[in-house]
Amino acid sequence: MFAVLKTGGKQYRVQAGDVLRVEKLAAAAGDTVQFNEILMLGGDTPTIGSPMITGAAVQATVIDQIKGEKLIHYVKRRRKHSSQRKKGHRQKLTLVRITDILASGAEKSGVKAAIGAGSAPAEAAAAPAAKPAKAKAAKAEAPAAAAGGDDLKKLSGVGPALEKKLIEAGVTSFAQIAAWGAEDIAAFDEKLNFKGRIEREGWVEQAKTLAQG
Structure with a gap:
């Protein structure tokens, strides 16, 4: 039996016992991880997902965190004032050994999902959702500082930005x-x-007139 899984934006055809290099995962050597994005299961009765197969998973053991081969990126511009730039890169990878392919019951396996090193868990990712509400509340508090005060925008040349500056200065x-x-x-x-x-x-003369109503 084999499976086609997706991780790190790439697809891999795997079966039990395969050793695989994937984009770096947030896991340590010896950990067991589970890939839940399964596109296809092969065997006597192949199953193709639409796009994923619900309940299917591939489990693997992390062997080590490694780096890929060094890649050289070189750019040269052939002009009168020419320039050139050269830099190297080694992609961070995780070496894993495929241990099991589950056709169903992935959610009940108890094995943690394979998450990319740059990704946040679902619970942590949900936290920033509270930010807009907080920002909205802070925004609502700004006019409150001028509650009971005059509309300073009646002064020549004073818009919302200048009015805010004046209010923050206590005017x-x-x-x-x-x-x-x-x-x-x-x-x-x-x-x-x-x-x-x-x-x-x-402003002073205008304010005197406006203050008298």
């Missing part, structure tokens, strides 16, 4: 801006990198 009302003196203007201009915008746009 939330027109009354605060209306009370700014020369020193305050210079301090905020430098602190928030407004480059003279406060005086140029006349």
Whole structure:
């Protein structure tokens, strides 16, 4: 009986006793791993998956973690100002010995699935799903800082980005801006990198008018 399995983006035709070099797996020498992506089972009654065969698996014992042959990558550009680049690469591989081919019952075998060294387990992969919700919550908190404050975007030249800068600096009302003196203007201009915008746009005078309603 033989099987065609898929791992590391490649397909292998295997049978019990075969020694195989596959893309590096997250396993140590002596571990038993199980390949669950089976495309075909051969024998007296061949079975072809669509695309995988449910319940089928191939079990193997990890012999060692090795490196493949050295590959040289060389690039040369033939121009007036020519350039060349040369680098070598040795692919990390895992050497395994096929021990058993299961036509069914893979989920009940108790053997851990063969996972690529760069892949995360299913449980860990699910964790980042909580991130968008957290980011969304943080985003929702930003306007809350200005709750009860004035709409600073009514000032000339102030958009959402500048309003956010002002709120983060503790400025939330027109009354605060209306009370700014020369020193305050210079301090905020430098602190928030407004480059003279406060005086140029006349925020103080605008704020005095807006504060009166």
